[in-house]
Amino acid sequence: MSFEDKVVIVTGAAVGIGKATVIAFAEKGAKVVVADIDVEKGKQTSSFIGGDAFFIELNVADRKSVNNMVKDVMNRFGRVDILVNNAGIYYQGDVIETTEEEWDKVMAVNLKGMYLCSHYVIPVMLERGSGVVVNVASEAGLVGIADQVAYNVSKAGVISLTKSMAVDFAQKGVRVNAVCPGTTETPLVKNALKRSKNPENERRKLEECRPLNRLGRPEEIAAAILAMASDHLGYATGSVLSIDGGYTAK
Ligand SMILES: NC(=O)c1ccc[n+]([C@@H]2O[C@H](COP(=O)([O-])OP(=O)(O)OC[C@H]3O[C@@H](n4cnc5c(N)ncnc54)[C@H](O)[C@@H]3O)[C@@H](O)[C@H]2O)c1
Structure with a gap:
């Protein structure tokens, strides 16, 4: 699987799944844009990758910030081949x-x-008649996980956004897919565990509730994102891929 000279934007790429994803794309020859609200960690990630990688400060929730980010990327590379919508936050309740x-x-x-x-x-992407969007949803978008209602609903929305955009742009050369990770060892999960009364116990519960009996690794989610973005899966659009240790298969 090669992404030689492809221009790839990954949002929320400073740490966690996004970081593993930009590293994996860069290893396959892509020019990666590390787009994140966290300037310090974002710059660290882009300098760790080196080469053509560059950091752009981005708040995905802010229209102007997103518009400026796309203008910056176009000024530098003149194209976008792959967008990975990865930035996300988590609240319990x-x-x-x-x-x-x-x-x-x-x-x-x-x-x-x-x-x-x-x-x-x-x-x-439409100007060039090609492109791929990969949205990072969650197992929480497929089933109701207790005590995180806003997060669950947001991720269910991401799955609908994926299917809606897939049908809108299939005839125009743009594919749109989603990956649904299960609990994966990233700062998001580590911070949520730290806030719990008994982090070790909570962690065991998160492992034991899935058939593979372990948490995911960011690199495993990145591999699925690359697969969804690759031409090898050129027939896949509107696809929703679970990578959750079997959690939603039960
Ligand atoms: N880790 C998991 O268990 C898990 C499971 C399923 C889905 N996901 C999803 O995967 C994605 C990445 O999760 P992660 O675990 O790597 O999270 P993380 O908290 O470790 O990293 C998220 C990154 O997004 C950035 N970010 C946050 N708000 C932003 C904003 N407004 N604009 C731009 N960047 C912003 C953060 O600075 C950070 O670098 C999220 O969409 C998350 O919901 C994670």
Whole structure:
């Protein structure tokens, strides 16, 4: 699988799944854009990759920030081949505990962020008649996981966004797919565990609730994102791939 000279934007690429994804694309020859709200860690990731990799400060929930990011990428490379909508945040709480502010924040980053990035990037892809968007949804978008209602709903929305965009642009050369990771060892999960009363216990529960009896590794999710973006899966659009240790197969 080669991505030689492809221009790839990954949002939320400073750490976690996004970082593993930009590293994997760069290893396959792509020119990667590390787009993240975290300037310090984002710059660290782009300098770790070196070569053509570059960092752009981005808030996916802010229209102007997204528009500027796409302009920057076009000025530098003149094209976008692949967009990975990965940036996401997590809040815990059922529908009673979740505040309106938390609800709005999760929707703004996890769902509107993917809409905004697609809104500005897909026209650029259409000009060349080709492109692939990979959205990072979650197992939480497929089933109701307890105590994280806003997150679940945002990820279910990402799956619908994926299918909707896939049918809208299939005839125009742009494919749109989603991956649904299960719990994966990233800062997002480590921070959520730290906030729990008994992190070790919580971790064991997260492992034991899935047939493979372990958490995922960011590199394993990155591999699925690359597969979805690759020409080898050229017949896949509107596809939703679970990589969750069997969690949603039960
Ligand atoms: N880790 C998991 O278990 C898991 C499981 C399923 C789905 N996911 C999804 O995978 C994606 C990546 O998750 P992760 O675990 O690597 O998270 P993470 O918290 O480790 O990393 C997320 C990155 O997104 C960036 N970010 C946050 N808000 C942003 C914004 N408004 N604009 C731009 N960048 C922003 C952060 O700075 C960070 O670099 C998310 O969409 C998450 O919902 C994660």
